[in-house]
Structures are given as C-alpha cells and as structure tokens.
Amino acid sequence: MLCSISGTVPEEPVVSSKSGHLYEKQLVLKIIKETGRDPVTDEPLEESELLPLGVGKAAHPRPTPATSIPGLLSLFQNEWDATMLEMHALRQALHATRQELAHALYQHDAATRVISRALRERDAALAERDVAL
Structure with missing residues (x-):
C-alpha cells in the first residue's frame, strides 16, 4: 500500500x-x-x-537535535515530506495547465477554421459579384 x-x-x-x-x-x-x-x-x-x-x-527513537544521526534522519524526513507536498502540488498544477492549454489550442483551431471559412465565403461572394458585373 x-x-x-x-x-x-x-x-x-x-x-x-x-x-x-x-x-x-x-x-x-x-x-x-x-x-x-x-x-x-x-x-x-x-x-x-x-x-x-x-x-x-x-518503536521509533525519540527525536533528537540535528547533531545526531537520528536527528538528521528526522530532518531529512521532514524535508522529504515538504518535497513530496511540493511535487504533488506541481503535478496538479501541471495537469490543470495542460487542460487549459488543450482547451485554448482547441479554441484557437476552431477560430482559425471559422476565419478561413469566412474568408473563402467572402472571396466567393466577391468573385460572384465581379462575374455579375
């Protein structure tokens, strides 16, 4: 586990x-x-x-100051815990950022396609108008 x-x-x-x-x-x-x-x-x-x-x-040894090996191990454990908390927060932020980026990319792609279609329709309408004149 x-x-x-x-x-x-x-x-x-x-x-x-x-x-x-x-x-x-x-x-x-x-x-x-x-x-x-x-x-x-x-x-x-x-x-x-x-x-x-x-x-x-x-049985865990009693905490001692940082001048002993168990004290150093305790300090390292606390530092490890802080690092793991930060890494977890960074993973969550990365996941959220990736989702936002994918959404923005999808919106940009859709907007580009709409603009392209509007330009084609405009060009076709201008061509029809020029042919009619």
Missing part, C-alpha cells in the same frame, strides 16, 4: 472515508491545513474524516 501523495509506504497510514485513498498522515494533514481539500479528488476534507490504519510498527 502506497501513499497517494508521495508514492511511498506510509509510516502512519490513514484512509480518507470519502475517497478511500491512502495517505501518510503528516502529509495529508499539512494539505488539509493549507487547503481543506482532499489532495487527489479536490473535495472538501476534514481531519475527522481520516481513518487510521492499524499496522504493526517498530
């Missing part, structure tokens, strides 16, 4: 009762605090709608 945001195995897995997606608790809570929405479906989501999954865990 992989987190829907980071794509990694979550340490504290939770499931959204609305969408059924699996998340790392820390990551999804950060997104809920920022946006109040489900990061995958973009529906409103509250912390109370997250269901923790019971999985066997090894």
Whole structure:
C-alpha cells in the first residue's frame, strides 16, 4: 500500500472515508491545513474524516537535535515530506495547465477554421459579384 501523495509506504497510514485513498498522515494533514481539500479528488476534507490504519510498527527513537544521526534522519524526513507536498502540488498544477492549454489550442483551431471559412465565403461572394458585373 502506497501513499497517494508521495508514492511511498506510509509510516502512519490513514484512509480518507470519502475517497478511500491512502495517505501518510503528516502529509495529508499539512494539505488539509493549507487547503481543506482532499489532495487527489479536490473535495472538501476534514481531519475527522481520516481513518487510521492499524499496522504493526517498530518503536521509533525519540527525536533528537540535528547533531545526531537520528536527528538528521528526522530532518531529512521532514524535508522529504515538504518535497513530496511540493511535487504533488506541481503535478496538479501541471495537469490543470495542460487542460487549459488543450482547451485554448482547441479554441484557437476552431477560430482559425471559422476565419478561413469566412474568408473563402467572402472571396466567393466577391468573385460572384465581379462575374455579375
């Protein structure tokens, strides 16, 4: 089971009762605090709608300052979480931008075809008028 945001195995897995997606608790809570929405479906989501999954865990060491290896690992984990959140947001923005670009391209293509057809009709009408004179 992989987190829907980071794509990694979550340490504290939770499931959204609305969408059924699996998340790392820390990551999804950060997104809920920022946006109040489900990061995958973009529906409103509250912390109370997250269901923790019971999985066997090894005991985690207590957090220590950055002068120790466990402290550094904790810092790296926090940095990784921030990077995954940013990457998820960038993927969503990229998807939205691609959709907007496809829509704009379709509109431009349709407008070009309409203009081309109008010019052909104008040229045909002018040619008919010149022949009639």
